[in-house]
Amino acid sequence: MPQLTERLAAIQAEVHRRNAGEPEFHQAVDEVLHSLNRVVAKHPEYADMALIERICEPERQIIFRVPWLDDKGNVHINRGFRVQFNSALGPYKGGIRFHPSVNVGIIKFLGFEQTFKNALTGMPIGGGKGGSDFDPKGKSDLEIMRFCQSFMTELHRHIGEYTDVPAGDIGVGGREIGYMFGAYKRLTNKYEAGVLTGKGLSYGGSRARTEATGYGTAAFARHMMETRKDGLEGRKCIVSGSGNVAIYAIEKLQEYGAKVIACSDSSGYVVDKDGIDLDLLKEIKEVRRERLSAYQEERGKGVQYIKDGSVWDVECEVALPCATQNELHGKDAKKLVKNGVKVVAEGANMPCTPEAIEVFQESKVLFAPGKAANAGGVATSALEMQQNASRDSWTFEKTAGRLDEIMKTIHDDCAATAEDYGAPGDYVLGANIAGFVRVADAMRALGVV
């Protein structure tokens, strides 16, 4: 990475000092500050009025206790978080993550990324993120319901359709959003559909929201390939993860005619040379909520299941990391490059380490950061908010069509911005600058608040 200017280096040092022990947050901030080198050189006014310092400091951070009862009557406590990062462009918007690794630093990095991602969608949404260190793995439906109700008992006073609109993320899908919406409705005595997105279709959800993040990531990869007059048809692909993002990225890649041969979960990965059987994967992951080893057991011959291995060892031309932060390291990137990878688009938030990104960029692999490539999820959440506000319900085709247009626009904005700032093909720089400029312009107009 290039050296930061003295001014940006001082901001970086202060962010690190003030948020000690939060390495993921530092990583996310450092990447944006490096991109801002070029912005401040061209437009010094963006460094005025402590604008960059303000953008790195969340507007509000809420931490609360979440007590809940398991099925045997034992009491447990977890910690709940909501970081309301930036509301210059609209109400705070961003998912809720339930995973044992959640802490304030993780939620802060996600909220920071979300602020720029949401700006890139062009929709009127600010950035926020929430979650808990609760582990949903192995919990019964009733335990999940009681946890969600307890979580919302505290969170409800901080959110609202004009204030802060949470959605899902790792460990939070349609089931959890339903329980949280039910609790919010009861606590407030209001049917405020636009307070949460990712809702079920029976109570105000949007068609295509479930598919949106994965579909959008695959579309972004396709647009990147098109800049080299290339496509995804017949390409060998790997998608890490096997949750909501991964499943629908696989679905769209298959629709484009690509061959997805591997996916993973936290216990290992499968390689299916004939192409992943998506119906079976959906049944195992979405319905039965089982481990990926079940895929190999049921699909049988020709499928390998590698316990605890790295999915990045599999040879491919297209790689979509769709699992979690920092899941793809420098050594994995080198392996992928050696094996001939052409395009990498992040379906998860910050899945590639800075070293991995450097390897891809130096090797001229097309690389898209999550804040651009996975923005289709939150963009479709904003479409859900539009439908809720107008008491309307769009068709799948209309919603998915809008998503396609949005992904193309994000791609083109990032590419054009990178070019304007003298780094054609650098989607990291393009995304960071295009997102920053939108948030910064609104913040400058709103004064020091």
Ligand code: GLU
């Ligand atoms: N958690 C998703 C993300 O990382 C979606 C957020 C939303 O829809 O608000 O963008």
